[in-house]
Amino acid sequence: MTTILITGGAGFVGSNFAIYHKTKHAEDTVICLDNLKRRGSELTLKRLKEHSILFVHGDIRNKEDLKFDKKIDVIIECSAEPSVLAGLNESPEYLINTNLMGAINCFECARLNKSKIIFLSTSRVYPYDSISTLPLIETETRFKLDPKVHIQGLSDKGVSEDFDLKGFRTLYGATKLSAEYLALEYAQTYNIPIIINRCGVIAGPWQMGKVDQGVFTLWVARHYYGGTLQYIGFNGEGKQVRDLMHVDDLSRLLEMQIENFEIGKNKIYNVGGGTKVSLSLKETTLLCEKISGKKIKINPVKENRFADLPIYITDATKVNKDYNWTPEKMPEDILKDIYEWIDANKDSLRGILN
Ligand SMILES: NC(=O)c1ccc[n+]([C@@H]2O[C@H](COP(=O)([O-])OP(=O)(O)OC[C@H]3O[C@@H](n4cnc5c(N)ncnc54)[C@H](O)[C@@H]3O)[C@@H](O)[C@H]2O)c1
Structure with missing residues (x-):
């Protein structure tokens, strides 16, 4: 019987993983800790309760909130201010105190409990200038990486872990990278086993999408x-591309990582x-039109948004090999799942997603 603490456990990834794990391992204790800062995260509390998951209203910025009666065996650190625009035109205090200082409190919790820890990091640790200046091929609906370009950590598969980290990455990316460095030092100094997952865009039901985070939910909503x-930036044509991953595919990987740490x-x-x-945004629109049967107005904005990228594709070869894991849900499945979730909860989600 294992006790798992999921910080940010009422959020999109945290709550979905909590339910995924508890459904498979009813005997385990799953504790979700969250300060409910993310608008809409309160809607997940009912789901957590229905699955016998314990909820703690706590804040990772506060060490006292990370003390528990039971020994914690595994921590999944999913709490964050996850917007890439966080700290822009505002104080970075909350961002730094949560994503960095709060993460350190989680590592401390791991040290005191001798727990394993999986840290959810981001592809945003890679510098934006190096990625946004890559030569691209332009097709009718999207940008593509030029396969003729040879740069360390880049191939036609996308960006790998070897991509150079030199350059600016946004405050969000910097808080995450700083936390990664501290996590690895904790691992080395205190013998705390840690896995760091630098995730690209994650999508699926229960993501409370907004303009600056959760673009696929926003589009479907x-x-x-x-x-x-x-269509903001890159000539306003919607050709910017991201890879996406269904939260169930990520949950499946987290499960494998816990089992084979x-x-x-x-x-x-x-x-x-x-x-x-x-998907590019343009392709996302076409799929949304197909799924919803509706066409909406999309206005072009020529000017690029701060630190925005024309393309980001994850080269996940390393994790594919180590865990024999590949994503199963295709883009259309992901958008359909989001659509069905919104449809089933249209009244409660209206004020949040609309
Ligand atoms: N969603 C994505 O596309 C994506 C991509 C890459 C990385 N990530 C990372 O994955 C993790 C999970 O992201 P998500 O999409 O579930 O975000 P989310 O915003 O849905 O969930 C984060 C949760 O953390 C909570 N939280 C914020 N500050 C807190 C604090 N100080 N103490 C306790 N709880 C706090 C929020 O209320 C929210 O419920 C984050 O670390 C994020 O940086 C997400």
């Missing part, structure tokens, strides 16, 4: 409820859908 959207111990993985599970 606008098509569902009506309203307008914008030794394989990934003290390693960093790029985790994402890869080229096969990628």
Whole structure:
């Protein structure tokens, strides 16, 4: 019987993984800790309760909130201010105190409990200038990486863990990378097994998508409820591309990592859908129109947004090999799942997603 602490456990990834794990391992104790800062995270509390998951209203910025009666065996650190625009035109205090200082409190909790820890990091640790200046091929619907370009850590599969980290990466990316460095030092100094997953875009039901985070939910929600959207930057044509990964595929990987921790111990993985599970905004629109049967107005905005990228594709070869894991859900499945979730919860989600 294992006790798992999921910080940010009422959030998108945390709550989905908690339910995924508890459904498979009813005998385990799953504790979800969250300060409910993310609008909409309160809606997940009912789901957690229905699955006999314990909820603690706590804040990782506060060490006292990370003390428990039971020994914690595994920590999944999913709490964060996850917006890439966080700290822009505002104080970075909350961002730094949560994503860095709060993460250190979680590592301390791991040290005191001798627990294993999986840290959810981000592809945003890779510098934006190096990625946004890569030569690209432009097709009717998307940008593509030029296969003729040879740069360390880049191939036609996308960005691997060897990509150079020199350069600016946003405050969000910097807090995550700093936390990664501290996590690895904790692992080395205190013998705490740790796995770091640098995730690309994660999508699926229960993501409370907003303009600056959760773009695929935002796109489906606008098509569902009506309203307008914008193709921001890169000539306003919606050709910017991201790979995406269904939260169930990520949950399946987290489960494998918990069960076979030794394989990934003290390693960093790029985790994402890869080229096969990628979409441009323009392609996302076409799929949303197909799924919803609706067409909405999308306004072009020529000017690029701060630190935005024309393309990001995860090269997940390392994690594919180590865990024999590949994403199963394709882009259309992911958007359909989001659509069905919104449809089933249209009244409670209206004020949050609309
Ligand atoms: N969603 C993505 O596309 C994506 C991509 C790459 C990495 N990540 C990382 O994955 C993790 C999970 O992201 P998510 O999409 O579930 O985000 P989310 O915003 O849905 O969930 C994060 C949760 O953390 C909680 N939280 C924020 N500050 C807290 C604090 N100080 N103390 C306790 N709880 C706090 C929020 O209320 C929220 O419920 C984050 O670390 C994020 O950086 C997410």
